[in-house]
Amino acid sequence: MVTIIDVARAAGVSPSTVSYVLSGKRSISAETRRQVEQSIRRLGYHPNAGARALASSKTNVLALVIPLRTDLNVPVVMEFVAAVTTEARRHDHDVLLVTKDEGPGGLKRVAGSAIADALIVMDVESADPRVPMLLALDRPAVLIGVPGHATGLSCVDLDFAAAGAAAVRHLADQGHRSVGLVGPSPAVYERGTSFADRFRRGFTETADAHGVRHWARPCGHSYEAAQACLAELFEADPGLTGLVVQNEAVLGPVLSDLRHRGKRVPEDVSVVAICPDSMAENHALPLTTVSIPTDEIGALAVEMTIRQLAGETTPETRLLSPRLTPRASTAAAR
Amino acid sequence: MVTIIDVARAAGVSPSTVSYVLSGKRSISAETRRQVEQSIRRLGYHPNAGARALASSKTNVLALVIPLRTDLNVPVVMEFVAAVTTEARRHDHDVLLVTKDEGPGGLKRVAGSAIADALIVMDVESADPRVPMLLALDRPAVLIGVPGHATGLSCVDLDFAAAGAAAVRHLADQGHRSVGLVGPSPAVYERGTSFADRFRRGFTETADAHGVRHWARPCGHSYEAAQACLAELFEADPGLTGLVVQNEAVLGPVLSDLRHRGKRVPEDVSVVAICPDSMAENHALPLTTVSIPTDEIGALAVEMTIRQLAGETTPETRLLSPRLTPRASTAAAR
DNA sequence: ATGAAAGCGCTAACAC
DNA sequence: GTGTTAGCGCTTTCAT
Numbered sequence: 001m002v003t004i005i006d007v008a009r010a011a012g013v014s015p016s017t018v019s020y021v022l023s024g025k026r027s028i029s030a031e032t033r034r035q036v037e038q039s040i041r042r043l044g045y046h047p048n049a050g051a052r053a054l055a056s057s058k059t060n061v062l063a064l065v066i067p068l069r070t071d072l073n074v075p076v077v078m079e080f081v082a083a084v085t086t087e088a089r090r091h092d093h094d095v096l097l098v099t100k101d102e103g104p105g106g107l108k109r110v111a112g113s114a115i116a117d118a119l120i121v122m123d124v125e126s127a128d129p130r131v132p133m134l135l136a137l138d139r140p141a142v143l144i145g146v147p148g149h150a151t152g153l154s155c156v157d158l159d160f161a162a163a164g165a166a167a168v169r170h171l172a173d174q175g176h177r178s179v180g181l182v183g184p185s186p187a188v189y190e191r192g193t194s195f196a197d198r199f200r201r202g203f204t205e206t207a208d209a210h211g212v213r214h215w216a217r218p219c220g221h222s223y224e225a226a227q228a229c230l231a232e233l234f235e236a237d238p239g240l241t242g243l244v245v246q247n248e249a250v251l252g253p254v255l256s257d258l259r260h261r262g263k264r265v266p267e268d269v270s271v272v273a274i275c276p277d278s279m280a281e282n283h284a285l286p287l288t289t290v291s292i293p294t295d296e297i298g299a300l301a302v303e304m305t306i307r308q309l310a311g312e313t314t315p316e317t318r319l320l321s322p323r324l325t326p327r328a329s330t331a332a333a334r
Numbered sequence: 335m336v337t338i339i340d341v342a343r344a345a346g347v348s349p350s351t352v353s354y355v356l357s358g359k360r361s362i363s364a365e366t367r368r369q370v371e372q373s374i375r376r377l378g379y380h381p382n383a384g385a386r387a388l389a390s391s392k393t394n395v396l397a398l399v400i401p402l403r404t405d406l407n408v409p410v411v412m413e414f415v416a417a418v419t420t421e422a423r424r425h426d427h428d429v430l431l432v433t434k435d436e437g438p439g440g441l442k443r444v445a446g447s448a449i450a451d452a453l454i455v456m457d458v459e460s461a462d463p464r465v466p467m468l469l470a471l472d473r474p475a476v477l478i479g480v481p482g483h484a485t486g487l488s489c490v491d492l493d494f495a496a497a498g499a500a501a502v503r504h505l506a507d508q509g510h511r512s513v514g515l516v517g518p519s520p521a522v523y524e525r526g527t528s529f530a531d532r533f534r535r536g537f538t539e540t541a542d543a544h545g546v547r548h549w550a551r552p553c554g555h556s557y558e559a560a561q562a563c564l565a566e567l568f569e570a571d572p573g574l575t576g577l578v579v580q581n582e583a584v585l586g587p588v589l590s591d592l593r594h595r596g597k598r599v600p601e602d603v604s605v606v607a608i609c610p611d612s613m614a615e616n617h618a619l620p621l622t623t624v625s626i627p628t629d630e631i632g633a634l635a636v637e638m639t640i641r642q643l644a645g646e647t648t649p650e651t652r653l654l655s656p657r658l659t660p661r662a663s664t665a666a667a668r
Numbered sequence: 669a670t671g672a673a674a675g676c677g678c679t680a681a682c683a684c
Numbered sequence: 685g686t687g688t689t690a691g692c693g694c695t696t697t698c699a700t
Contacts, residue, residue: 001448003693014671019695029669046446050393051693053384054676061430061449068416078412082402085431094449095431096395097419112380114335115395115428222616249616252586256593256618282556282583284590337677348687353679363685385677388692672699683688 002045010039022047053114060093062305063116065107065130067100067123072188073248076294077122079276080144083298084120091306093117104133111137118305120144126192140308142301146194152315154308156301159319160195163290164202164244166324167272170288171242172210175333176270179207179242180233181216182226182254189218199246199274213237219247226253234261241269241333248275255283266331277325286327293320336379344373356381387448394427396639397450399441399464401434401457406522407582410628411456413610414478417632418454425640427451438467445471452639454478460526474642476635480528486649488642490635493653494529497624498536498578500658501606504622505576506544509667510604513541513576514567515550516560516588523552533580533608547571553581560587568595575603575667582609589617600665611659620661627654 008015013032020026021036028036039045053059064084066077085095096116098106100123107130110116118140121130126148134141134153146155164181171179181203183189184196200216207214215236219229229250234240245254251273255265263269265285273280273287280289300318342349347366354360355370362370373379387393398418400411419429430450432440434457441464444450452474455464460482468475468487480489498515505513515537517523518530534550541548549570553563563584568574579588585607589599597603599619607614607621614623634652 001693004695005693015694016672016696017670020670023695025696027669032669044446046443046448048388048693049447049449050384050387051676052695054382054388054678055693055695057676057695059384064431066416068420074409074412078408078415081412081415081431082400082433085433086402086435089433089436097398097415097429097431099416099419099423101420102423109380112378113383114380115383223618252590253616253618256586256590259590259593282587284557284587335677338679339677349677350679350688351686354686357679359680361685366685382677385692386679388694389677389679391679391692670700672697674695674697676693676695679690679692681688681690684686 001048002043004045004047006043007036007039007045010043011035057114059115059117061096061116062088062093062302063096063098063107063110063119065098065100065119065121069100069123069187072123072184073275075279076248076276076292079278079294080122080298083295084302087299087302091302093302093306104129107133107137111139118142118309120301120305123193126194140305142305142308144297144301146317146319148192148194150317154304154315155317156297156304157195157319158292158297159321160198161202162319163274163322164199164204164246165206166322167244167274167290168203168206168210168212168214170272170324170326170330171244171270172207172212174270174330176212176242177333178213178237178240179215179244180236180240181214182229182233182243182245182247182250183216183218184247185220185225186218196246203244215240219250221247221249223250223253223257226250227257230254230257230261243269243271244274245271246274248273248279251275251279251283251287255285265329267334270330270333272324272330280325280327285329288325288327288330290322290324293323296320335382336377338379338381340377341370341373341379344377345369391448393449393451395430395450396422396427396636397430397432397441397444397453399432399434399453399455403434403457403521406457406518407609409613410582410610410626413612413628414456414632417629418636421633421636425636427636427640438463441467441471445473452476452643454635454639457527460528474639476638476642478631478635480651480653482526482528484651488638488649489651490631490638491529491653492626492631493655494532495536496653497608497656498533498538498580499540500656501578501608501624502537502540502544502546502548502576504606504658504660504664505578505604506541506546508604508664510546510576511667512547512571512574513549513578514570514574515548516563516567516577516579516581516584517550517552518581519554519559520552530580537578546576549574553584555581555583557584557587557591560584561591564588564591564595577603577605578608579605580608582607582613585609585613585617585621589619599663601668604664604667606658606664614659614661619663622659622661622664624656624658627657630654
């Protein structure tokens, strides 16, 4: 193994000089820098992460806590993971994966063993035991999603209330007078994952404000669940002409069940999907969406984490404004 | 921060004794162990990962290299990530994420900085520049998937040739005389990701062996691509009655396009899907599958890695036997 | 602008 | 069965 001492010897300088060339924390003569950099390259030197962490108390690693459940949209989770990892590298950090099923203990383990400098936590629930743990840990931390009530932790998320509102407004503007929401699975509501409630609130309030009749139903991830959900919605109002689907996993089933019912999209029913844009364009019919900007959210989470690591201390909650992209699945009500 | 010295003092023993209690590397009297364990708990001690890594040259971290591309099945990738992470924890290891786009340099960085003890690499291509790098690195490494030709690296994967064979055999046994393969996207074939070729070979050879006519086509991830793919297949043989879909992303589109063509499943066309079981059961029609056992593959990859870390040195390639589960999407040919 | 040296917290000989 | 101690490779004062 090549150490900093090998490099120092080869360059004819002291180890500390090599360290300073690497960190840029003090000025180095051009000639020395050249020598050192050349030796580093020639020897193929890489600073030892453990030694560095021990000496500096910084690992340059961010822990990312991901949900394992399948009642969430797996591809969406994967997009977050990719976005966070990519952005972390951009800031010279690595990402350590922690699974949600480790619970608060997992966070404690990571913080206690100083294996990561900060934590990014996904899929936070309303009374999530990890929130008090994060507070107690007193490490830089950012939540992707927001817990039920303010906690003093930094959060990033799509403004789901505004997203729900945008979806309904789009339909209302097109003359729809009765709309249905195909929501996330019941389990998501039950454990109080707030994005579901926030979205439904935006949906409901905006529909009320526009005098639009509205029904909201959770929906499991199977075809049968989607079928049952639509059955309920159309039973509640056979005249329903607008559908908002906040459950990307059943987009396919919803669209085919509509077909079975003899409802054409968008002639008979307009459909707005809430999902990443990448998932809206590969359907038989390109879907009007309120997009979930996973890249932006992931990148922002990392930026906020890095800023906390740099000393910024006041927690902030950033809710990104939704963007609705009209495509072929919505049209004016007849 | 609580250090091993604090624990030692509290327990009235030396630091090394605490270390040995933790590692179990020498015998400790019951009483001493009790004292130490109690102090550890009382003080909330966690060994510092950096210090440990520095002193022992072991990080207890596995690097997992994941593809970011979307021409692979994202949910499948996510399942691997989850399986690897879960199994790693079972062996007291953590997982560090590295993205494929870092290329060979990423592997070098991870190995060079000793930030992980071993590497697990997904989505290996036929002339993958990461293979020679892995060989040069001389660290424990396991590939999920197999490169074009033997490399001296350990590999785990589904036996895709056998999977292709099983799918065709199932159809042939039901009396189908002409079958089509909806394959992964062209890009997957182009970069020589071998699972696609191995599957197609199993498909082709088995069809030949059974005297079954066969056509294979790659298929992009959009609805249009699926439509075009089926158009080509049915143009090649309008009498086609068996379809093998090795592209989970277009399962929905394929099924709806079949409907548009007036082909009922399974009355007119039988469909076998290659995908994780979790993805086969949520369709309008439960699908006959050859399942991709992501959990097993991921867990096995970790086990093989851990075994290498324990000193096992001979590389091995493990191809898991496919399992076909008949469901409602296949039936006897009329 | 550079060097010397004291740790960072732990493991693993080496003692007894 | 337990204690002592020399590093592991780096960062960062403190000197000059």
